[in-house]
Amino acid sequence: NAGVMQNPRHLVRRRGQEARLRCSPMKGHSHVYWYRQLPEEGLKFMVYLQKENIIDESGMPKERFSAEFPKEGPSILRIQQVVRGDSAAYFCASSLRGNYEQYFGPGTRLTVT
């Protein structure tokens, strides 16, 4: 059973460009979570999604960031007009249900130049 997959693993964007990060959950998992690790900091919750629904976006920055988990296909974290402060590792996790253990992907390392 393949684990959580994220792509790309590394992404370089210039300031002002858009970044799209993809996450395919484990087979059978319908709950997806995004976390961010800024340099020298711990993992911080961003958003919790179920298929076609945002359950909790209390950790999402108010502007430029959006997330979706469509009925078909991977979950997407989208960052518009990236700035240097967006440089971080973005981790996706999935679970069978909302109160079960979360399985993490390998992360996408975003560098904004």
Place this chain on the structure above:
Amino acid sequence: ILNVEQSPQSLHVQEGDSTNFTCSFPSSNFYALHWYRWETAKSPEALFVMTLNGDEKKKGRISATLNTKEGYSYLYIKGSQPEDSATYLCASSGGTSYGKLTFGQGTILTVHP
């Protein structure tokens, strides 16, 4: 306690030593306590999820306990091995949703042969 806090920040032990770390978390709006093991360049690996006061879980040489009334959890490693070297993270879930994990900064364990 307002945040999830872990101690110590780092720990160096000799092969064969037993060790333990502490995780403190807010006891209000608590749903579950998660422990993860995170090796460099890999994904965080789920170890335990505990929800009930007094819960004890065990996986091989690693075990964990939970006290929800006073807001702390202990992780124990018996007979440490060099392959146990990793960062051990705890996270509490609750607050705005069951799926939102609030992570501590982690305890970095180094086991010397």
